[in-house]
Amino acid sequence: MTAHQSLPKGFEDLQPFVDYWVRDTSDERWQQRSKASMEDIQCFYDAMLARAEDAIAYLDAFPLDRMPDDAACLFKLLLAIGQAAIAVEMHRQPRAHHSNFPHGINISQGPKFFGG
Amino acid sequence: MSAVLENEEILEGGSRENFTQMAGLDTGPVSVESYRSPELYEREREQVFGRAWLYIGRIEELPNPDSYFVKDIEVRKASVLVTRDKQGKISAFHNVCSHRGNLLALQPSGSQSRFTCAYHGWTYRNNGELIGVPDQGRFFDLDKKKLGLKSIATDIWEGFIFINFQPEPEVSLKEFLGSYGEVYAGVPLVNNHQTMVIEAKFNANWKLIADAFAEAYHVPKMHPATLAPGFAHPVKNKFARPLAGLTYGLHRSFSAYGDPEYVSPPDSHVERLACKIDTGSLLGADLSEEVLRLRAHPGVNPTKLPCWSADVTWIFPNFNIDYSPGGYWTHEFWPTSYNTTRWVLTIRMPIATTVRQRLQQEHYAARWGEVVLEDVTNCERIQKGLESGAINVMQLQDGEMLIRHSLHVLDKWMEADTVAEAMK
Ligand code: FES
Ligand SMILES: [Fe+2]
Numbered sequence: 001m002t003a004h005q006s007l008p009k010g011f012e013d014l015q016p017f018v019d020y021w022v023r024d025t026s027d028e029r030w031q032q033r034s035k036a037s038m039e040d041i042q043c044f045y046d047a048m049l050a051r052a053e054d055a056i057a058y059l060d061a062f063p064l065d066r067m068p069d070d071a072a073c074l075f076k077l078l079l080a081i082g083q084a085a086i087a088v089e090m091h092r093q094p095r096a097h098h099s100n101f102p103h104g105i106n107i108s109q110g111p112k113f114f115g116g
Numbered sequence: 117m118s119a120v121l122e123n124e125e126i127l128e129g130g131s132r133e134n135f136t137q138m139a140g141l142d143t144g145p146v147s148v149e150s151y152r153s154p155e156l157y158e159r160e161r162e163q164v165f166g167r168a169w170l171y172i173g174r175i176e177e178l179p180n181p182d183s184y185f186v187k188d189i190e191v192r193k194a195s196v197l198v199t200r201d202k203q204g205k206i207s208a209f210h211n212v213c214s215h216r217g218n219l220l221a222l223q224p225s226g227s228q229s230r231f232t233c234a235y236h237g238w239t240y241r242n243n244g245e246l247i248g249v250p251d252q253g254r255f256f257d258l259d260k261k262k263l264g265l266k267s268i269a270t271d272i273w274e275g276f277i278f279i280n281f282q283p284e285p286e287v288s289l290k291e292f293l294g295s296y297g298e299v300y301a302g303v304p305l306v307n308n309h310q311t312m313v314i315e316a317k318f319n320a321n322w323k324l325i326a327d328a329f330a331e332a333y334h335v336p337k338m339h340p341a342t343l344a345p346g347f348a349h350p351v352k353n354k355f356a357r358p359l360a361g362l363t364y365g366l367h368r369s370f371s372a373y374g375d376p377e378y379v380s381p382p383d384s385h386v387e388r389l390a391c392k393i394d395t396g397s398l399l400g401a402d403l404s405e406e407v408l409r410l411r412a413h414p415g416v417n418p419t420k421l422p423c424w425s426a427d428v429t430w431i432f433p434n435f436n437i438d439y440s441p442g443g444y445w446t447h448e449f450w451p452t453s454y455n456t457t458r459w460v461l462t463i464r465m466p467i468a469t470t471v472r473q474r475l476q477q478e479h480y481a482a483r484w485g486e487v488v489l490e491d492v493t494n495c496e497r498i499q500k501g502l503e504s505g506a507i508n509v510m511q512l513q514d515g516e517m518l519i520r521h522s523l524h525v526l527d528k529w530m531e532a533d534t535v536a537e538a539m540k
Pocket of ligand 2: 328329334338339491
């Protein structure tokens with residue numbers, strides 16, 4: 001869990017999403033999106049998308065493996081939009097049509113840097 | 117025997133090669149009994165998984181002298197210890213202590229040159245030799261030389277480690293792979309830099325999920341949002357017909373269609389944001405300079421048509437290596453009972469060097485997870501359908517040729533008393 005994390009200066013508008021969407025692994029981000037309501041996913045998606053290019057530009061200043069805590073927090077929040085997009089852009093609902101949740105599937109090893 | 121489509125137009129007109137008959141297979145309905153019968157599963161355990169060469173891991177999983185890993189192979193009720201010794205030799209053993217049968221190595225992987233049993237402390241070198249027995253003098257005629265770990269036949273092809281549970285395998289790995297091993301030798305396995313792994317445990321016969329990856333016929337219906345936009349075409353190929361379907365002795369492949377003109381839809385903002393870097397393909401996380409070398413290999417995309425997305429190659433009985441412009445991935449479809457499966461999908465990708473590339477990989481991981489979810493959930497439904505007894509046979513179209521070939525080869529192994537006979 002990643003409680004009480006703060007975002008870099010200039011990204012305060014995204015702070016309401018930190019508690020739910022900032023997670024350490026790809027698998028946890030998948031879980032979070034899968035159990036969220038479409039409303040919440042859309043709300044996060046819209047807010048994060050609006051700041052995504054700013055976030056990428058800000059984060060590009062740091063090495064991927066040595067980010068200060070506030071930058072890492074923003075990075076993890078940015079990564080969560082990869083999950084939110086599946087719901088918003090593909091299924092137009094939180095999970096694949098006719099799929100089970102919970103299920104016995106895990107991303108047991110995610111991509112390096114906050115993938116788990 | 118082989119069949120490939122010769123040009124893209126054939127797909128548009130709807131005419132096609134007949135891959136099934138060109139592979140020498142018949143065209144009738146096929147029994148579903150082996151998907152639901154506990155008795156046939158018991159027979160598969162012996163006749164197929166007890167005799168075939170089985171993929172167990174990649175050489176990169178043993179990066180250094182004294183690296184090891186342990187994997188459970190439920191279908192053989194085996195715990196398998198695979199080691200690399202000081203000389204670099206890779207060997208596999210039953211992970212079972214010769215004293216009273218305790219499991220020896222207890223971590224899934226690591227680095228050590230010797231293993232000490234947690235029960236009474238018998239110690240083995242990573243080449244299997246028993247080297248230490250506490251209070252040995254109290255045993256009766258103990259011959260340490262004969263009490264090494266029980267070894268399992270091991271061989272390597274293109275960095276893929278295979279094992280065989282026959283005490284003396286009737287055929288070598290080279291013979292087992294046959295022409296498959298020749299055609300796909302030397303494929304540049306791009307971006308072997310890091311692996312992403314998705315694992316699924318679910319309630320369906322192992323062949324159902326293997327079958328789901330053996331055809332693209334289901335893609336437009338089953339994966340309408342996750343895959344169909346890139347792997348079918350509303351006009352040119354709305355049923356995602358394959359470009360080629362080939363058999364190589366026990367093994368088989370098909371070339372999947374891909375829309376070369378696919379661009380992310382305008383309202384797929386994140387897909388567009390994440391894919392601003394050149395990744396070679398939609399379902400890929402690799403950089404395209406490396407794709408050219410892959411595409412140049414004669415075994416890969418044998419039609420050489422540009423509307424190609426991936427070659428699905430299925431090594432008998434339960435292993436896929438899939439080559440695509442986005443790198444390669446593998447599937448291990450492990451039965452855990454007649455109606456349960458453990459599936460391991462391992463995807464290779466480069467290590468991200470930029471934030472945007474890492475975001476692209478996250479999107480890629482998310483897409484794959486969702487595809488897996490769609491297929492797994494569907495397989496569980498099929499299992500229920502088949503176990504109901506409502507149907508006894510299934511109907512297979514030409515694009516489902518690989519399933520027909522798989523069942524044909526499995527039948528032979530189920531019947532044959534010797535592997536030589538099964539391979540005829
Ligand atoms: S069972 Fe291994 S030392 Fe006794
Ligand atoms: Fe599928």
